[in-house]
Amino acid sequence: MTNGRLPHHGLVKKPEIGFSLLAANIDLSMKTESQAIIRPARNVRGSVHLPGDKSISHRYAMLAGIAEGPSRLENYSTGADCASTLVCMRALGVAWQRKEGNVVEAQGRDLSLAVPAGPLDCGNSGSTMRMLSGIVAAQRFTSEMIGDESLSRRPMERVIQPLSAMGAQIASREGKPPLRITGSGLKAIDYKMPVASAQVKSCLLFAGLFADGETRVEEPLRTRDHGEVALRAFGAQLERKGNEVRLRGGQHLRGIEARIPGDLSSAAFFLCAAALFPGSQLIIPNLLMNPTRARLLDILAQMGLRISVTQLDEVHGELVGSLQVEGGRLIGATIAGADSAALIDEIPVLAAIAPYTEQGIEVRDARELRVKESDRIAAVASNLRLMGAQVEERDDGLKIPGGQTLHGAELDSFGDHRIAMAFSVAALRAQGETLIRGAEAVAISYPAFFQTLEEVAER
Ligand code: S3P
Numbered sequence: 001m002t003n004g005r006l007p008h009h010g011l012v013k014k015p016e017i018g019f020s021l022l023a024a025n026i027d028l029s030m031k032t033e034s035q036a037i038i039r040p041a042r043n044v045r046g047s048v049h050l051p052g053d054k055s056i057s058h059r060y061a062m063l064a065g066i067a068e069g070p071s072r073l074e075n076y077s078t079g080a081d082c083a084s085t086l087v088c089m090r091a092l093g094v095a096w097q098r099k100e101g102n103v104v105e106a107q108g109r110d111l112s113l114a115v116p117a118g119p120l121d122c123g124n125s126g127s128t129m130r131m132l133s134g135i136v137a138a139q140r141f142t143s144e145m146i147g148d149e150s151l152s153r154r155p156m157e158r159v160i161q162p163l164s165a166m167g168a169q170i171a172s173r174e175g176k177p178p179l180r181i182t183g184s185g186l187k188a189i190d191y192k193m194p195v196a197s198a199q200v201k202s203c204l205l206f207a208g209l210f211a212d213g214e215t216r217v218e219e220p221l222r223t224r225d226h227g228e229v230a231l232r233a234f235g236a237q238l239e240r241k242g243n244e245v246r247l248r249g250g251q252h253l254r255g256i257e258a259r260i261p262g263d264l265s266s267a268a269f270f271l272c273a274a275a276l277f278p279g280s281q282l283i284i285p286n287l288l289m290n291p292t293r294a295r296l297l298d299i300l301a302q303m304g305l306r307i308s309v310t311q312l313d314e315v316h317g318e319l320v321g322s323l324q325v326e327g328g329r330l331i332g333a334t335i336a337g338a339d340s341a342a343l344i345d346e347i348p349v350l351a352a353i354a355p356y357t358e359q360g361i362e363v364r365d366a367r368e369l370r371v372k373e374s375d376r377i378a379a380v381a382s383n384l385r386l387m388g389a390q391v392e393e394r395d396d397g398l399k400i401p402g403g404q405t406l407h408g409a410e411l412d413s414f415g416d417h418r419i420a421m422a423f424s425v426a427a428l429r430a431q432g433e434t435l436i437r438g439a440e441a442v443a444i445s446y447p448a449f450f451q452t453l454e455e456v457a458e459r
Contacts, residue, residue: 036420036439036450038427040408041457044273044327047283048452051075052102052260054445056288056318057082058127059202059230060260062135063253065094066209067108067234071255075286076104077263079417079445084123088132091116092143108255111210112139119144119178124151124373124415124444127199129177130159131227134203137168138210139183146178150373150415158200162191166207188213188249195368196220196341201245202227209236211249218244221341224292226318233258233316261288261320265345266446268296269421270456271325272349275305276356276429280327282456285311289319295342297323299350303357304329332359332402340366340397345418351380352422355389355404356429363397373444374414383411383423387430408432417444424453 057077062085064071076082076098086096086104093114096106113135120136120143122128129145133156136143147154157175164170166189169182188211193200201217205227208215221243228245231238234253239246267284274280289297289312301307306326313320335343335350340363343350347363354361369376381393387406392399408430413420420441427434442449 032440033438034440036424036436038424038434038436039459040430040432041277041428041459043277043458044270044280044282044428044456045458046456047285048267048270048456049285050262050266050287051078051446051448053077053263053288054079054082054265055127055198055224055226056230056260058085058125058131059226060256060258061085061089061104061106062132062206063230063234064106064108064255065089065092066111066113066135067253067255068110069108069255071106071108072257073104073106074101074259075262076102076260077445078102078447080123080443080447081125081127081445084121084125085128085132088120088122088128091118091120092136106255108253110252115141116143119146122147122151122177124148126151126154126373129156129179130199131202131206133159133163133179133181134205134207136181137163137166137170137183137207138186142180142182144178144180152177155371158195158197159203162189162200162204163207165189165191166211186211186249188215190216192218193220196223198223198225198227205231205238205245205247208247208249209251209253214246214248216244216246221338222292223341224290226290229290229317256316258316261315261318262286263445264288264290264293264296266449267323268346268349269425269449270452271296271300271305272353273425273428273453273456274325274327275300275303275330276353276425277327278329280325282323282325284323284325287321287323289321291319292342295339296346299333299335299339299343303331303333330357332357332361334362334364335366336362336364340364341368344368348376348380348418349422349425351398351400352384352426353429354400355384355402355406357402360400360402362399364394365396367396372416374416374419376416376419379412379414379416379419380422383419384426386411387426387434406430408434410435410437412436413438413441415441417441417446421446421449424450428457
C-alpha cells in the first residue's frame with residue numbers, strides 16, 4: 001500500500017481512491033466516490049487489530065480539551081468522525097497534535113474555550129454535534145454547529161430541549177442542524193430522557209460540569225456509559241444509581257494519559273464474518289469489553305459462535321480484553337427491548353447475515369435505526385432484497401427468515417459506513433461478486449476496513 005492503491009484481492013475500486021490515504025490524513029473529506037467489489041470467501045482466519053473505540057475517542061478528545069493540563073491519547077480512532085471532533089476542538093482554541101501511531105496530544109483549557117472564527121463543522125458525526133453542544137452551551141459566546149447532508153437531516157431536539165431548559169439559547173432549522181448556540185451560565189437540570197441515547201446523556205453530563213447545582217439525568221434504558229466512565233477518568237465525581245446519574249457542577253478535570261481500547265462496533269463486522277463460516281478462527285487483541293457495549297458477544301455466542309476472552313484488564317475504568325473466536329453453527333436470534341438499544345450499532349450487520357442463519361433474525365423496538373447516518377432499516381431491507389433475500393420491513397425493525405441463499409448484487413452504502421461494512425460481510429457468503437457503491441463511507445469509522453477484511457478472508 002505505497003501508492004494509494006488497494007491490493008487487488010477481492011476489492012477493486014473505481015474510480016481510484018486510496019483508503020490508506022484517507023486513513024493517513026486528518027481531513028477525511030470523502031469527496032471522491034468509490035466502489036468496492038467483494039468476492040465470496042471460503043473461510044475467515046487471522047488476527048485483527050482495531051482502531052480505538054469511536055465513542056471513547058470522541059469523549060476523551062472533548063474532555064481533554066476542557067481539562068486542566070495536557071492529555072495523551074494513544075490508539076485514537078482513525079475514523080473521519082473522531083477527526084471532526086478534533087477539528088471542532090481546535091476551532092474552539094484547543095491545541096492538539098496528531099503523532100505517529102494514532103497518538104493525539106492535546107493541551108486542555110480548563111473549562112474555558114475560545115470563540116471560534118467560523119462554524120464548527122461536525123461533518124457526518126452526530127456524536128460530535130450532540131455531545132459538543134453540551135460544552136459550547138456553557139461558553140459565553142455563540143457557536144454555529146454545521147454538518148453534512150446526512151447529519152443535517154438528523155434530530156437535534158433531544159439536546160436542544162434540555163440544554164435550553166438549562167439556560168442556553170439555541171436556534172435550529174426545526175430541530176435539525178445547523179445549530180446556533182449562545183452559551184450562558186447554566187443551571188443544573190433534573191431530566192428524564194424520553195429517548196434512550198448515550199449521546200444525549202453525555203451531552204447533559206458535560207453541560208452539568210459547568211452548571212450551578214447538581215444535574216440529574218435518568219435514562220429509560222441503560223445505554224453505553226462511556227461518558228460517565230470518561231468523566232471519572234478525567235477526575236470528576238459522579239454517582240450512578242440504577243438508570244440515574246448525578247453530577248455536581250463546578251468540578252474541574254485533569255488531563256490523562258490513556259490507551260483507547262479497540263472498537264467493539266468495528267469488531268462486530270469481523271465477528272459476524274467469522275460467524276458465517278464453521279471452522280473460522282479470529283483473534284482480536286486489545287478489544288473494548290465494556291458491559292454496556294458487549295451484548296453482541298452474548299448474542300453471537302447464543303447463535304453458535306465460540307468466544308473466549310483472555311487477558312481481561314481495566315484501563316481508566318474501561319474493560320479491555322483479547323478475544324478468540326471460532327465459527328460453528330449459526331442459529332438465529334430475536335433482538336428486542338433493551339437489547340435493541342444495547343446493540344443499536346451492531347443490528348445492521350446482524351441483519352445482513354440473518355438470511356444465512358438457521359432460524360433467521362427478528363429485530364423489534366429499533367425505530368432509532370431510522371434516524372442514524374441513513375435510515376438503516378430501509379437500507380438493510382433494500383440491499384438484502386437486491387441480493388435475493390426475503391425480508392419483512394417493519395416500522396421498528398425487520399424480520400428476516402433464515403436458510404436463504406443470496407447472490408452477489410450491486411448495492412448502495414446509502415452514504416453510511418455501517419451499511420457499507422455490513423454488506424461487505426454479507427457478500428462473503430453470497431454466490432458471485434457484490435459491488436458496493438459509496439464504499440468510501442467506511443472511512444467515517446474505519447478507513448482500513450477493506451484492507452483488514454481482505455487480510456482475513458480466505459478464498
Ligand atoms: C453513541 C451512541 C449511539 C450510537 C452512536 C454512538 C455514543 O447513538 O448509535 O454510534 O458514542 O454515545 P445514540 O446515543 O443516538 O443512541
